[in-house]
Structures are given as C-alpha cells and as structure tokens.
C-alpha cells in the first residue's frame with residue numbers, strides 16, 4: 001500500500017482511538033458495515049433498480065438492494081424505500097425536485113435555529129436558490145413556536161414543509177407539523193437524519209404516521225455507512241399514488257448515476273443491526289447519556305439552548321460567558337474532546353458562532369455511560385473556565401490573526417495537555433470496535 005496514505009490512515013485511527021468524539025452527527029460503524037463498504041461490491045456498476053438494470057451481472061447486487069429495501073421498509077414501517085441516495089443532501093434534493101418546480105414555495109427551519117442547509121437555506125444552497133424558500137426560526141430560548149409556524153404557513157401557503165433538525169436538542173411535535181401542513185395542503189417531509197436510530201428504537205417520536213415522505217442519512221445515530229434512504233409513507237401514497245415511482249425516478253436518473261452497491265450492502269447490514277434488541281438498548285443509552293452530560297454542564301452554570309435535551313444532542317450557549325464557539329471547540333480539541341462550534345439563536349455568523357454542539361451517539365457506541373458522561377462534562381467545564389479570558393474580536397483581520405496565534409498557543413497549553421492525557425487513559429478503557 002502507498003506509504004503516505006498508510007501513514008494518514010494510521011494517524012486517523014490513532015486520533016479516533018485516543019479522543020472523545022462528541023460530534024452528534026458522527027458514529028462508529030461496526031466492523032461488519034465497514035468491511036462491506038470496503039468490499040468487492042465497490043467494483044460493480046448497476047444503474048437502474050433491481051430487475052431493471054442497464055448493466056449485466058447484477059443478479060447478486062439486485063438481491064443486496066432488495067434486502068436493504070425490505071429491511072428499511074420493515075424497520076421504519078413504510079410501504080416504499082429507496083436506498084440509493086449517495087447521502088442526505090442528495091436525498092433531500094431528489095424529494096424537492098419531485099414535489100416542487102421553481103415557482104414552488106418551500107418552508108423549513110432556518111440553519112441558525114437548528115435546521116439543515118437543504119431545508120431552504122437562502123442564497124447559497126440549491127434549496128434556497130431554486131425554490132421560493134421561506135424559513136422559520138425558534139424563539140429566544142431556542143424553542144419552536146408552533147403557532148407562529150402555523151401563521152407563517154397560512155400566509156405563504158408552502159407546497160412542501162421540509163422539517164428536521166441538525167442542531168435542535170428537543171423533540172419535534174410531528175403531529176403539530178402535520179396539522180399545519182394539512183391545513184394548507186402542503187406535503188410534509190420529515191428529515192430524521194440525526195435521530196433515525198432513536199426513532200426506530202422508540203426513544204424519539206416517529207413521524208411515519210404524520211409525514212408523506214421521510215428522509216434519513218444512514219451514518220449518524222443509525223450507525224451505518226455514509227448514505228441515505230428516502231421513504232414514502234401510507235399517507236404519502238394516499239396523497240399521490242405515483243409518489244414512489246416519482247421518487248425512484250428523481251433519484252435515478254433524475255439526480256444520480258449508478259448506486260454505490262458497497263454502501264447498499266453496508267446499509268443492509270446496518271439495518272439488520274438496528275433491528276436487534278441490543279440496538280434499542282443502545283439508543284436508550286444515547287439519550288440517558290445526553291441527559292447526564294447536559295445536567296453536569298448545567299450544574300457548572302453553563303447555559304443550554306432549550307434548557308436541556310430530550311435527544312442525543314446538546315447545544316451549549318457560550319454567550320453568557322462572552323465566549324465564542326471557535327475558542328472553546330479549539331481548546332476542547334487540544335484537550336482531546338472533539339465537538340463542533342454551532343450557531344445559537346440570535347447568532348448571525350455560522351463561521352463565528354457563540355455555541356458548541358455536543359452529542360452522545362459515538363461515545364455510547366464505545367460503551368461509555370453515566371460515570372464517563374459526568375467526567376467528560378467536568379472536563380468541558382474546566383476547559384471553558386480555562387479559556388474564559390480569550391475573547392474573539394469582531395474585527396475580521398484581528399479575528400483571523402487571533403485564531404492563528406490562539407491555535408498555536410493552545411496546542412502547547414499544559415493544562416489542556418494534561419486533560420488530553422486523562423482523556424487518552426479513559427479512551428483506552430473503551431476501545432473502538
């Protein structure tokens with residue numbers, strides 16, 4: 001194997017092994033899933049769908065895709081599933097291309113309040129540029145005001161409401177969103193990318209009875225390979241019996257070429273894993289761990305958006321301390337705790353936000369529990385206190401220079417180095433799969 005890439009792989013393995021991963025959208029797929037993604041299924045081309053391919057030699061791949069589709073249908077309780085989207089963003093693109101034309105109004109939650117870019121983020125994304133996108137946010141405490149969403153829907157009459165979150169710690173009320181969508185005749189698309197593993201385990205509300213279409217990634221709490229699934233519910237088929245065919249055509253040939261058969265095989269394996277009783281226990285533990293971590297941070301006087309968590313995710317608001325997400329997330333990384341900076345309600349720049357986003361799917365996969373969450377919470381609190389005086393200027397030039405110097409300083413910081421050593425010792429007790 002090439003030396004350079006071997007070196008980089010070893011470095012990344014070491015990084016993953018020796019640090020605590022609190023990025024809520026990441027996870028550790030099982031060895032079986034990873035083996036399938038790296039398997040000879042990667043060699044095959046199979047444009048089309050099982051039984052209707054443009055290439056010969058697909059007898060086995062057809063069975064792999066059918067297996068993944070049947071498992072998705074059974075696990076989520078839906079009559080139609082397409083497992084071919086390359087990832088979550090193409091899955092949402094396919095759905096919007098089916099339901100909308102360029103005159104259509106779509107409604108979604110804004111990025112700064114926890115929505116995703118593909119839900120109509122204006123200016124720079126296809127969903128915000130090619131459709132008439134209207135967005136709603138949260139109130140000052142970070143909660144969705146369903147009455148305000150309803151009033152906005154009545155005013156703008158969206159064709160589609162695409163609802164899901166990437167940085168919202170509380171649960172969504174699918175029934176309320178369905179009532180709003182139904183009242184204006186809109187399609188309700190539930191994007192459960194972040195919480196799919198929790199949904200199939202019964203620890204997060206299931207949108208299947210309420211939405212017409214469900215999209216999800218397969219690599220977050222579902223713990224599969226990087227990929228996505230688009231599903232049509234009974235309600236969706238009742239609204240438009242051709243919806244399954246339209247979705248399939250939008251994915252291929254509308255948006256994509258050949259599916260990644262190696263990923264499809266990995267998805268089939270991940271769906272098998274997610275249907276086991278042990279996975280349901282895992283999902284329950286994810287939420288328990290998130291609640292313990294949240295409480296530990298709150299006990300240390302740190303403010304959380306939404307006042308806590310009902311899911312796998314915690315959004316820390318650092319504005320009361322006058323701190324930026326950049327300063328804290330960089331220092332946490334120097335201490336061996338990997339997170340990401342994130343906007344909190346009221347922020348204007350996603351690049352220099354006042355929050356950090358934390359999640360427990362990955363640490364829970366490693367087998368960590370209550371005691372470890374308390375310890376990790378205490379480490380985060382001590383990092384926040386340690387960098388309390390590090391203020392980021394609003395001036396762009398000063399800010400860039402500060403961050404460059406700051407990065408150099410914190411990698412040599414003895415206090416953070418000591419935590420990173422303690423983190424390494426903890427990680428040794430919870431080896432990666």
Ligand SMILES: Cc1ncc(COP(=O)(O)O)c(C=O)c1O
Nearest residue numbers: 087088089116164165166193217
């Ligand atoms: C809610 C939601 N939808 C869609 C996506 C897009 O997924 P991908 O990054 O696989 O394109 C994400 C990714 O974070 C997400 O959080």
